[in-house]
Amino acid sequence: MSFQELETILHPRSVAVVGASVNTFSFGYSYAHHLVEYGFKGPIYLVNPNYPEIVGLKTYPSVRDIPGPVDFAISCVNASQVTAMLEDLAEKNVKCVHLYTARFSETGRQDAAELEQTVLTLARRKGIRLIGPNCMGVYYPQMGLSFGFNLPKDSGPAGMISQSGGGASGFVHLASLRGIRFSKVISYGNGLDLTECDYLDYFIQDRETKIVLLYVEGVKDGRRFFDTLSRAARVKPVIVMKGGRGQAGSRMTFSHTASLAGSFPVWEALVKQAGAVSAGDFDELIDLTVxxxxxxxxxxxxxxxxxxxxxxxxxxxxxxxxxGLEVIPIPQDMRKELKDRGVNIWDWISNPVDLSIVAGSGVTDIDMLHLMGKHPAFDILMANVNEWVFMTLASDERFLGMKNQVKNHISLRDTYPKPFVVIFGERGVITGEQDNWRWKVIAEAREELIGAGMATFPTFRRAAIAVRKVQEYFAGLD
Amino acid sequence: MSFQELETILHPRSVAVVGASVNTFSFGYSYAHHLVEYGFKGPIYLVNPNYPEIVGLKTYPSVRDIPGPVDFAISCVNASQVTAMLEDLAEKNVKCVHLYTARFSETGRQDAAELEQTVLTLARRKGIRLIGPNCMGVYYPQMGLSFGFNLPKDSGPAGMISQSGGGASGFVHLASLRGIRFSKVISYGNGLDLTECDYLDYFIQDRETKIVLLYVEGVKDGRRFFDTLSRAARVKPVIVMKGGRGQAGSRMTFSHTASLAGSFPVWEALVKQAGAVSAGDFDELIDLTVxxxxxxxxxxxxxxxxxxxxxxxxxxxxxxxxxGLEVIPIPQDMRKELKDRGVNIWDWISNPVDLSIVAGSGVTDIDMLHLMGKHPAFDILMANVNEWVFMTLASDERFLGMKNQVKNHISLRDTYPKPFVVIFGERGVITGEQDNWRWKVIAEAREELIGAGMATFPTFRRAAIAVRKVQEYFAGLD
Incomplete structure (x- = not known):
């Protein structure tokens, strides 16, 4: 499918939710709610014969009662009602249907698989493209499309293609807390009509997307996939996470999205050969994106x-x-500079710089970062804010120094062109801590870093793995 | 050193803080504060010639002015003042000094190393035992001893020996959020007099301690260490984390605690041979303790x-x-039972149980857990609360179902004797979420699980690694 065709699909002038609902438990409610809440600009048509209005909007008893044209439909009806709905939507000249509707081939049942094929045949005959079935569909905040509560309303350069829906919405939420914003996220489930390749092809050309993330459980056409992936990876970074690596995981992908997972080592080798970057889990997918x-x-x-x-x-x-990073010793000329400046730990200080050593020594951690920032021996800088230790410290002065440190880190990043990474711990806050000033200072400091566009990671291990993979990626481009 | 000798040291009738301070930035302030705040029962003597009182307690100009006997002293004076202080403390018949004081052999300087030896010789001559130098000392909440703010005041069965002080206090804080409470934690830094072996020997006999944790950067007597470790591991689980594994880490251990780290593969093999359990990082140390x-x-x-x-x-x-765990397929007799009960997904459902499949199917996730709980094919149960996805869901009803789930999990754990693990995500809460009801419900649910003594882990990966190691430990005992 051409870039232009999907671009048109993703910019509908009007949207219908078929099977909209007043039941706040249901996704028929959620999708209707999101169109209003995220500010979809065009007409919103909600279809449900049992209620006159839902989320404050008039409803229509059937698709045929919708007064205007419909470009895009979200299907929340049962699987058995899909063919009748498609017939109706065809009358409205709808271009694309997102089938949130599930219980097709992923059930492993013959009748459900046959119904899925009937749906595909019908859609093809009517010229309707399908997203899904069995998926969350589209999150495109700039268009006012969302598939989850609590997701950012502003957008950014990450584009995501995800076979899993729950995975995608949780991922967008978690990544947003690390400062990532998305151009578009498409959850495509069983991939009956449009597949990961169609979306990848689209993201290659999409100017709003600078980094492409892909969560895939299985691909139907391996050759086309690796060809498309190779083309994409030449244009922008593509990070791929594979669901269904081992035996149990593979078995599971079938009941989830009817995917046959295939051999993981072969997969990993091919992803690397394509020039893409492989992520082992959702955390690593976020880290690499950051x-x-x-x-x-x-x-x-x-x-x-x-x-x-x-x-x-x-x-x-x-x-x-x-x-695989190299934690080099402090270079001799840097030690000499410290000695010349009368720093009393010039011969003792190491890399990493231990804060309990520099305290009261005549140099601060920030001084040390500046020295490493300007010294050609260092390719990358990393600093640990160590929030878990801070939680056990006493005084305001000591503790609030963290806020200054954060300002210094941001200014340091702006001074030197080197990659500068900040490690800032994360942990589950307990309800009793809501009024603990320590927690607030820590949360504010982290948010300031993230808001300033710093690359922050919860642990050294996660930072180091991500930075090393990014370094390998750039080395491979040469 | 005998169990009884260290037991006496850890139960002082009176404590002196030498170098107590009004400066809330300093540890001379913190240690004085903690003795009051954590409720130390006996006399507290604060020594500082410059202030009449600190944290509401009378101070004494010098150690010699202390009116009563002193059992235990915490030294916050500079390294250069330590010998004079020891002479004074010897007059008071003090049994043990915790040297928070640093800047000894870990500086790598000859004069500092010589001073350290002088301190040791003097202490030996005077019959004073030393904890440290260059360490946080003792956290023993039941005695009213603490080395950090914000650490629990109640105690529990985990005992810890840690060469790193900041590591120890941060660790106690993080572990407490997972429901772990400590009998005693001893941070011992350079280990000049008492070493990890003395503390290990103590923990073998200590009835308050059921699980022993050890963070060590290097040991001075390898033979004695592995002999002691082997004896300890025969009596209770001992979890060992080694700092200083690679080249840069080893180099770093010297400037931290003057430790020579040695070869890590050799180390790991010996820990295993001793019957202890090896942890790769602080997160894993917590997971294994849980x-x-x-x-x-x-x-x-x-x-x-x-x-x-x-x-x-x-x-x-x-x-x-x-x-290394086995995610086995659903046994045929369990499928048959589902079919007999008229469950409409009897042939489709897999292990893992996918919540989006069971929804509306006639069985709930809790039903499935009961079936697996009573079926002999399953050795371990695991359930995912999936908080990251919940954060993107809408309605109260749907969301608050999580609270019921938590109650069900607890009752299920009490019904079946099998290990039952709950996965409950953690992530950094941002300040704007303080009033978000979703966050509160999630935090309360997690706290209820932890409060009920459930084994909770932030990710499947971390849970699975810990459970597998514990399974190997028990298999090795046979």
Whole structure:
């Protein structure tokens, strides 16, 4: 399918929700709600014979009663009602139907699989393209399309294609907390008509999308997929996560999206050959997106680290090293500069820089970052905010120093063109902490970093793995 | 050193803080504050010539001015003042000094290393035992001893020995959020006098301690360490985390605690041979503690999983499998039972159980857990609460169902003797969410599970790795 065709589908002038509902438990309610809440600009037609209005909008007893033209329809009806609905929608010249509707081939039942084929044949005959079935459909905040509550209303450069719907909406939510915003996210479930290749082809050309994320459980046409992936990866970073790697996972992909998962080692080799980046789980998919989104090109592996306290510095060093980064010793000329400046720990200080050593020494962690920032021996800088230790500290002064540190980190990032990564712990806040000033200061500091477009990661391990993969990606481009 | 000797040290009748301070930035303030705040029962003597009182307590100009006997002293004075302080404390017949004081051999400087040896020689001559130097000392909530703000005041069965102080206090804080409480935590830094072996020997006999955690960067006497570790691991689970695995990490351990780290593969083999359990990082150390603390004996590897939605179920399956657990297919007799009960997805449902499949099917996820709970094919049960997806859902009814689920999980755990693990996501809450009812419901649900003593983990991957290691531990005991 051409770029222009999908571009038109994603810019409908009007949307119908067939099977809209007053039951707030249902997705027939949710999709109607989102069109209003996310500000869809054109006419919204809700179809339900049992209620005169839903989410404050007039409803129509049937598709045929809709007064104006319909470009895009969201189907929340049961599987058994889909063919009749398609006949009706064809009368309205609808271009595309998103089948939230499930219980087709993924049930493993012959009658359901046959019904799915009937739906496809009918849609093809009527010239209707299908997203799904068995999926969440489209999140395109700029158009006023959403498939989840609590997702950002503003947009950004990440585009996502996801076979899983729940995975996609949870992912968008979690990634948004790390500063990622999305151009478009398409959850496509069983991929009956439009497949991951159609969406990938679209994202290659889509100017709103600078980074492409893909969660896929299985592909129907391997050759076309790797051809499309290779073309995409030449144009922009593509990060691929495969669901269904082992035996149990593969078995599971069938009942989820009727996908046959195939051999994972073969898959990984092909993703690499295509020039794309492979992510092992959703956390890594977010980490890689953060790294591509917020870091400049990563040109080397030698990292200078502010490790926090002593133990955390030891751990930071080995987690960087185990990911293939090089935690180099402090260069001699840098030591000499420290000595010339009368720094009393010039011979003791290491990389990582241990905060309990620099305290009161005549240099601060920020001074050390500046020295490493301007020194050519370091390709990457990393600093640990160490929030878990901060939670056990006492005084306001000591603690509020974290806010200054954050400002300094942002200004440091703006001073040197090197990739600069900040490690900022995450942990489940408990309800009793809502009024704990420590928690608030920590949350505000993290939000300031993220709001300023810093690349932040919850642990050194996760940061190091992502940065190393991004470095390999850029090395592969040469 | 005998159990009784350290037991006496850890039950001082009076404590002195030498170098107590009004500066809330300093640890001279913190240690004084904690003795009051955590309710130390005996006399507290604060030594500082410059202030008449600190944290509401009278201060003494020097150690010699303290009116009563002193059993335990916390040293916050500079390294250069330590020998004079020890002479004074010897006059008071003090049994043990915790040297928070740092800047000894870990600086790598000869004069500092020599001073450290002088301190040791003097302490030995005076019959004073030393904890540290360069460490946080003792957290023993039942005695009113603490080394951090915001740490629990109640105690529990985990005992910890940590060479890193910041690591220890942050660790206690994070572990407490997962329901872990501690008997005693001893941070011992450079281990000049008492070493990890003395503390291990103590924990073997300590009745308050059922699980021993050890963070160590290097040991001075390898033979004694592995002998002590072997004896300890025969008596209770011992979980060991090694700091300083690679090149950069090893280099770093020296400037942190003057430890020579040694070869990591050799280390790991010896830990295993000793019958102890090895943890790769602080997160895994917490996970293993949760598993040993809250699960019954893990007798097999076959796991039944409630995976949440479709994508998360696929991921759950493979993360369990990659950790060496077996995600077995639904047994035929269980399918038959479902069919006999008229469940309309009897032939479709898989392990993991996909919540989007069971919805409206005639069985709930809880029914499926009961079936797996009573079926002998399953050794372990796991259920995913999937909080990240819940954050994007709409209605109160749907969402509040989570609270019922939590109650059901607890009752299910109490019904079947099998290990039952709950996966409950964690993520950084942002300040704007403080009043979001979704966040509150999620936090309350997690706290209810943890409060009920359930084994909860933030991801399937982390749960599966911990459970598998615990299963291997119990298999090794046979």
């Amino acid at each position: 790294a591509f989104r917020f870091l400049p090109q990563v040109t080397g592996k030698r990292v200078g680290v502010i490790g926090g306290g002593g133990g955390p510095s030891v751990i930071a060093a080995e987690e960087c090293e185990e990911s | 598993a040993f603390r809250f699960l019954p004996q893990v007798t097999g590897k076959r796991v039944g999983v409630i995976g949440g939605g479709g994508g998360p179920s696929v991921i759950a399956a493979e993360e369990c499998e990659e950790s």
